[in-house]
Amino acid sequence: MIRTISCIVFAAVLGGGGCNTSGTNQATQGPATSAAQVADKEQVSRRIGEYFGKSVTPGVTLRVTDLAPAEVAGWSKGTLEVSAGGNTQNMNFLVSQDGRYFISGDVIDLTVDPLKAVMQKIDLKGAPVRGPEDAKVTIVEYSDFQCPFCSRGYQIVEEQVLPEYKDKVKFYFKNLPLKSIHPWAESAAIAAECAQQQSGDGFWKMYHSLFKSQREINQDNLKEKVTQFAKDAALDDAKFTQCFDSKASQEQVDKDLQEAAGIGRTPRRRSSSTVAASKGRSPSRTSSRSSIRSWADRAPPGERFRLTRAPRGW
Numbered sequence: 001m002i003r004t005i006s007c008i009v010f011a012a013v014l015g016g017g018g019c020n021t022s023g024t025n026q027a028t029q030g031p032a033t034s035a036a037q038v039a040d041k042e043q044v045s046r047r048i049g050e051y052f053g054k055s056v057t058p059g060v061t062l063r064v065t066d067l068a069p070a071e072v073a074g075w076s077k078g079t080l081e082v083s084a085g086g087n088t089q090n091m092n093f094l095v096s097q098d099g100r101y102f103i104s105g106d107v108i109d110l111t112v113d114p115l116k117a118v119m120q121k122i123d124l125k126g127a128p129v130r131g132p133e134d135a136k137v138t139i140v141e142y143s144d145f146q147c148p149f150c151s152r153g154y155q156i157v158e159e160q161v162l163p164e165y166k167d168k169v170k171f172y173f174k175n176l177p178l179k180s181i182h183p184w185a186e187s188a189a190i191a192a193e194c195a196q197q198q199s200g201d202g203f204w205k206m207y208h209s210l211f212k213s214q215r216e217i218n219q220d221n222l223k224e225k226v227t228q229f230a231k232d233a234a235l236d237d238a239k240f241t242q243c244f245d246s247k248a249s250q251e252q253v254d255k256d257l258q259e260a261a262g263i264g265r266t267p268r269r270r271s272s273s274t275v276a277a278s279k280g281r282s283p284s285r286t287s288s289r290s291s292i293r294s295w296a297d298r299a300p301p302g303e304r305f306r307l308t309r310a311p312r313g314w
Helices: 021-026 041-052 114-119 148-168 185-198 200-212 222-232 237-246 250-262 288-298
Strands: 011-013 061-069 075-084 087-096 101-104 137-143 169-175 274-278 284-286 305-309
Touching (some): 041 061, 169 250, 185 237, 185 250, 200 222, 222 237
Antiparallel strands (some): 011 101, 075 087, 087 101, 274 284
């Protein structure tokens, strides 16, 4: 896994010169609207390379993939692609218009409810779901069928959480295959979504089979395994094979990945952590069972909570 440049917001001086106080004043004004306010991409790329090239591990390459006006006037926002050893991670950043100041992270509007902001990015329409509509706790899990930590989370959810809390919990599943380190994870996600296209029950049977057989699956036998899982789930064999071979469900997998990236700056970062959020409260990092127990037991009537999980390393 690539060691990221920074996990917290920081500022770095990328160029010489004195402090530009007018630029500081601009940052307090409204959102940028003009394309003319975008920093020079070539200059920013060069300065980032020069600055971080002196401190990052040899072999790591840095590339600015895009720049656009930021929500803060006088600043641009972009994505820094960090690559090493065949693995790639993307980091959002802000850069001043003159290309001098660099901030790792995203713009946060402190006047916006953070819970609502996160939940607005999560689209649950058509997602695989189990549990009653009026459950007190909603779990949205972004997971990877090849990930060992996700398998551990699967056991906790299926063997402890759902049996213990029953109608207090509603559980949604979304795909987050880390294909740079898990070679068959994306294909497994495609298989699961192909099952979902036929029936919700078929999806959950495929989901169980993939996690329970995780140690037996490899890149070479995946198709054979998922084909058998589809038969065991009583799915239409021809429809499933056509869907899997043509990657007809790839679009849904990509949509889940994009959505997960959009909420990736929330406090949840590892499979051993969960974001617990409720109406009027900010997300907090807690352990799965303890947070679910706390929210489910004390939730007032009509109030709902959402917990979000994701694979380790995301």
